[in-house]
Amino acid sequence: MTTEELTFDYPGAKVKGEAWSTWPKDLYIPPDALEIFLDQFEGPLDLLLYLIRKHELDILDIQLSDLTHQYMAYVAAMRHHQLPLAAEYLVMAATLIELKARFLLPRPGVIDADEEDPRWRLIQRLMEYERMKNAAEMLQQLPRQGRDFWLGQVADEVAPVRRWPRIGRDDVHHAWGRLSERWRLSRHHRITREALSVREFMIRILKVLTGRSSILFGDLLQGCTRRDQVVVHFMAVLELVRESLVQVVQVEVLGPLHVTLKTADANGEVM
C-alpha cells in the first residue's frame, strides 16, 4: 500500500478560524484543537488506526507499548482539559493497558505454542474496522441515483383516475405492532455516547449515595445494559475514591463491594 492511500483525510476542521488540515507530528495539540481532533474520529479504533498509519507501522507488527503510550497521551490530554470523552475511548484504554500488562508479566516455563498472542484479538478488530472503513469509502464513491445518474421519469400527462391505496384493519394493527417492536428495540439504545462522561456518572453516584449509608457496587450497575456503561461506572467510582469522596469496602475476599459516602465526623476526621 502506498503512503498516499494511507493518508487520512479529515476535512473541514478549523481552529480559531484557521484551517487545520495537517496534524502535528509530535503529540502536543493545543487544547482547543484537541476536541476537534477527536471529533474527526469515529471512535477508538479509528484513532488507533490513525496512530498506526501516521507512523507508517504495519498493523500486524504493532508495538504495544508505543501505541499505548500515544493513545493514553491523547486520552490523558482530553481528560486534563476536562473535555467530554466518550466511554468507548476509556474502554479501549483499559484494553491496551491490560494487553501491555500481560506482556510485562513474566510467563512461567515455555510459551505454549497454542497460546494466542494477546494482541491478536485487537489486531483482528483493527483490520476488520479498516476493511469496513475502506468499504464505506468505496460505497460513498459508487455512482448513486440522484447524484451521479438519474432515472427516466416522464410524468405521464394523462392523469388517470386517481387510485387510492386500500388498507385493512390488520394493516393498521401491523403498523402499530411494528412501532411497538421498534420502540422496544430502541429503548435500550437511547443513551448516546456523549451521555457517558465519567464526571456525569460521578455526580450520579454521589446523588444515589446521598441519604443512604452505602450501596452495593452491583446495585449501582442496575440498568446498565452495555459494557461501556459498566466501565464508566467503575471508572467513576475509582475517581470518587481518588478524590476521597467515597470509599469502597470489601468485607471478605471476593465478597460484595460496598460503596460508602465519606463523611467528616464531629472531630473533622474523615471516617
Added chain:
Amino acid sequence: MTAEESFVVPVLEAALLTSAQPLTLVQLRQLFDTDVSLADLRKNLSTLEQLWHGRGLALTQVASGWRFQTQSWVRPWLSRLEREVEPRYSRAVMETLAIIAYRQPVTRGDIEEIRGVTVSSPVIKTLEERGWIEQVGQRETPGRPALYGTTREFLDHLGLQSLQQLPAQDLWEAGYDAVTATTTS
C-alpha cells in the same frame, strides 16, 4: 458550439427524460457551459422532436417549457400496467395513521415522539386528504398544537363500527407508558 455537435441532442434528451418538470429554454441552455444561442437550442430541440416521431413519447412544448409526454396511442397499453400496480401507503403514513388510531387525540409532537422521527407535512396531508384523519381540537399547551383523531370515513373504510373493534393493542402498553413518562416529566 454549433448545432451539429453530436452530444447536444443526447444531452437534451437525457435532461428532458429525467426531469419531473418541464424545462424552459433558459434551463436547457444552462446544461452547456459554452455559449449556446437560443436559435441553436431550438434547432437541436427540433432535431430531437423528429427523432421521436412515431414513438410512444413525444417532445412537446407546454406552457412552462419543454417536456416529453405519452402519445395517445400507447395509453391503452400503459393503463394496463397501472391497473396491476396497486398503490400503497408508505411506512411513514401507515405508522402515523396507526398512532392516531390507537392514541387519539394526539398532536404532531406526540407522533414524532413515538416514531422517533419528524413527521413531514405531506404525511399528515395525505391522511387528511384521504378523509381518514381530522383536527379534533387543540391542546392547551404553549403553541396550542392541533390534536388529530380518525374520522367516521376511516372506520367505514375498514368496515368497522367503532374504534373498539380495532385489533387489540396490548403489546404496546408497557413501552408506551415509558414514552408518556418521559414526555410528561
Added chain:
Amino acid sequence: MTAEESFVVPVLEAALLTSAQPLTLVQLRQLFDTDVSLADLRKNLSTLEQLWHGRGLALTQVASGWRFQTQSWVRPWLSRLEREVEPRYSRAVMETLAIIAYRQPVTRGDIEEIRGVTVSSPVIKTLEERGWIEQVGQRETPGRPALYGTTREFLDHLGLQSLQQLPAQDLWEAGYDAVTATTTS
C-alpha cells in the same frame, strides 16, 4: 404476438420511461393482452437496448427490474440542472451501511463490535427510513436482537443487480489470508 410486431418496442419504451419504479418482466408482460412469451419479451428488450446505444440514457437491469437511467458520460451536463440534492451521509452512517452490506445479516451489537463505538438509533433509523436496510429476522440469542440486511432498493439506488456487484470482493471474506493480501499489496 411475434417479436417483430412494430408496436411492442415503443410500448415497452414508453412504459419504462414513464414508470416511477423499475419494471419486472412479469409487469412488462402485463402491458400486452395477447400472450407474450418471456423469450419474446427479452428479445424486444434487447432490441430496445440496442436502439439506445450511445445515447444519454441506457436500458439497465437492476435488482428490482428494468429501467432507464443516465449514462455516466452525460453526468457533467446534467449535474448543472438544479434538482433536489441527494444528502451527503456522515461517516457513521456510511460505515454502518458498509458493515450491513458486507457482513449481513448483522445485529446492532455486531456493528458496534466492528466500529468500536455505540451505534446511535438515528443512524439505524436514517438507513431504515431511506429504505436501504431492513430487519431481516432476529438472532436466537438472549434478547433476540434484530438482524439487519440491505434491501433491493439499496441495490437499485446504486444501479446494481445483486450484492455480488458491490466492489472489492475480498471484503466479503472475513478470513485472515484475504486481509493480509490487501494490506501488504
